[in-house]
Amino acid sequence: MMELRQVSGGYEEFKVQEVNLTLRQGEFFALLGPNGSGKSTLLKLMTGVLPPESGEILLNGIPLDRYGSKEKAKLVSVLGQEEHVAFDFSVEEIVALGRYPYQRGLLNWHSAQDERVIREAMAATDVERYRQQAFRLLSGGEKQRVLLAKALAQEPQLLFLDEPTNHLDLKHTFSLLTLLKEWQRTKGLTVFAILHDLNVAALYADRLGLMKDGRLQVVDDVHVLKDEDRIEQTYRVQVNAQAHPRLDKPQFMLTPDEEQGPSSLSLLEGYHLTQDQQLLHISFDRPLKVMANSVWGSGISWASHFCNFHVPKQYHCANPQADIKRWLEERDIPVQQAVGMMTAVELKDYALLAREAASYQLLAVVTAGVGNAVDISQTHDLNTLSQIGTINTMVFIDGHLTDGAFVNAVMTVTEAKTKALHTLKVKDKATGTIATGTSTDSIVIAATQQGEPTPYAGSATVLGKALGQLVYQATLQAVQNYWRSMSTTNLGKRQDG
Numbered sequence: 492m493m494e495l496r497q498v499s500g501g502y503e504e505f506k507v508q509e510v511n512l513t514l515r516q517g518e519f520f521a522l523l524g525p526n527g528s529g530k531s532t533l534l535k536l537m538t539g540v541l542p543p544e545s546g547e548i549l550l551n552g553i554p555l556d557r558y559g560s561k562e563k564a565k566l567v568s569v570l571g572q573e574e575h576v577a578f579d580f581s582v583e584e585i586v587a588l589g590r591y592p593y594q595r596g597l598l599n600w601h602s603a604q605d606e607r608v609i610r611e612a613m614a615a616t617d618v619e620r621y622r623q624q625a626f627r628l629l630s631g632g633e634k635q636r637v638l639l640a641k642a643l644a645q646e647p648q649l650l651f652l653d654e655p656t657n658h659l660d661l662k663h664t665f666s667l668l669t670l671l672k673e674w675q676r677t678k679g680l681t682v683f684a685i686l687h688d689l690n691v692a693a694l695y696a697d698r699l700g701l702m703k704d705g706r707l708q709v710v711d712d713v714h715v716l717k718d719e720d721r722i723e724q725t726y727r728v729q730v731n732a733q734a735h736p737r738l739d740k741p742q743f744m745l746t747p748d749e750e751q752g753p754s755s756l757s758l759l760e761g762y763h764l765t766q767d768q769q770l771l772h773i774s775f776d777r778p779l780k781v782m783a784n785s786v787w788g789s790g791i792s793w794a795s796h797f798c799n800f801h802v803p804k805q806y807h808c809a810n811p812q813a814d815i816k817r818w819l820e821e822r823d824i825p826v827q828q829a830v831g832m833m834t835a836v837e838l839k840d841y842a843l844l845a846r847e848a849a850s851y852q853l854l855a856v857v858t859a860g861v862g863n864a865v866d867i868s869q870t871h872d873l874n875t876l877s878q879i880g881t882i883n884t885m886v887f888i889d890g891h892l893t894d895g896a897f898v899n900a901v902m903t904v905t906e907a908k909t910k911a912l913h914t915l916k917v918k919d920k921a922t923g924t925i926a927t928g929t930s931t932d933s934i935v936i937a938a939t940q941q942g943e944p945t946p947y948a949g950s951a952t953v954l955g956k957a958l959g960q961l962v963y964q965a966t967l968q969a970v971q972n973y974w975r976s977m978s979t980t981n982l983g984k985r986q987d988g
């Protein structure tokens with residue numbers, strides 16, 4: 492489509508240097524880079540606004556400077572950063588200007604084809620309702636969409652955009668980029684866009700280039716953005732590249748300098764615990780980072796309220812999330828800062844153990860009912876496993892865990908729980924073998940994220956060892972408390988739920 496060979500050029504004080512780039516037919520190419528790195532200068536060279544001082548630019552194999560302006564405008568259109576409209580044109584008149592390469596003679600006459608394309612461009616950019624209005628009276632975002640309509644009315648093969656989402660709100664940013672993707676797919680449009688938002692670039696571009704100090708540094712697919720060091724070197728800010736929850740695209744988190752982490756918290760002095768018949772509630776004055784498979788707040792989040800709700804054994808789990816949300820609201824616990832679990836175990840039977848190891852403070856809170864104990868290695872009829880009789884384990888760690896360390900902590904806690912069931916010879920009623928857990932166990936790992944990051948929480952580490960021993964002891968105690976309760980209330984024998 493377009494090829495740049497060793498292209499240099501620009502202004503006396505600033506030049507883009509030795510750029511080599513081949514734009515592929517039908518791709519969405521994003522050009523990124525810090526302010527003043529030369530992105531707009533490169534775009535001006537590519538659109539013929541600035542002549543290159545050396546090197547060559549080919550459009551469909553022909554040097555760019557051999558095209559007449561109308562021929563070039565049938566192939567290429569540009570949506571610039573600032574477009575000044577000198578006359579008091581209506582929106583429709585502005586969009587109609589996009590048809591000028593197709594007009595013959597001096598008369599400003601539109602064919603039926605022109606009219607159709609103008610209407611289509613206005614509809615696609617959602618500006619039809621302003622068609623009679625004066626362009627100058629529109630808002631910045633509305634003007635941007637009208638100018639895009641004008642650029643699309645040119646029916647280009649290649650569309651250049653300089654920060655096209657600048658004035659746009661979230662909805663119109665999304666619809667502009669979706670529209671470009673659609674035209675890319677349905678009309679084979681090639682898009683070259685200067686973008687500032689790395690997240691937008693990662694979501695919409697097929698390939699991207701990073702500009703720095705007048706040089707095009709990297710041309711690669713969007714996964715190059717996962718290279719945090721490169722982004723940091725280019726922009727001189729610290730970034731955190733995270734995986735998009737549904738797409739294989741990186742997304743970026745920034746940490747403001749003055750917010751280098753949550754305020755300090757002494758874990759063992761900083762928690763509050765209340766317990767009544769319905770709720771075991773552990774809260775902190777500030778949030779902890781959490782990995783959990785709880786009913787409410789599952790996944791990775793931050794929370795300062797950790798709630799274990801009692802439900803009857805026959806609890807009908809039609810919509811447990813809605814139930815927990817309601818219970819949290821009834822108790823004025825902020826739902827967006829809460830993690831919520833359920834258990835049929837009496838909450839007074841919880842076990843709480845604390846421990847310090849090296850620089851870590853640890854707290855484990857466990858409730859354990861083993862009526863539904865299951866040996867995971869055996870075959871079961873899944874329908875018989877859905878009762879609430881569960882081991883809920885919450886651990887709180889005064890440490891800074893990487894995501895990998897959170898996964899490691901889940902392993903450690905699970906191994907410790909399983910070992911406790913082994914020690915107590917808790918059996919799977921269906922198979923008679925030693926149980927490895929219950930059918931609906933929940934786990935919450937919460938960390939203060941204070942101090943240096945630790946990448947591991949397995950048994951080869953001080954943290955992992957301490958965590959394992961603590962959860963082992965707490966699980967033993969919780970199961971024993973549960974058994975004691977069961978036998979004193981005469982509700983069942985040792986192995987009943």
Ligand SMILES: Nc1ncnc2c1ncn2[C@@H]1O[C@H](COP(=O)(O)OP(=O)(O)OP(=O)(O)O)[C@@H](O)[C@H]1O
Nearest residue numbers: 502503504505524525526527528529530531532533
């Ligand atoms: N018309 C001009 N005459 C002289 N120098 C210019 C001109 N336009 C831009 N420059 C200079 O060229 C350098 C690169 O500018 P350019 O606009 O290409 O950067 P950019 O990467 O697009 O920046 P931004 O992200 O801020 O839009 C800057 O130092 C700028 O001052």
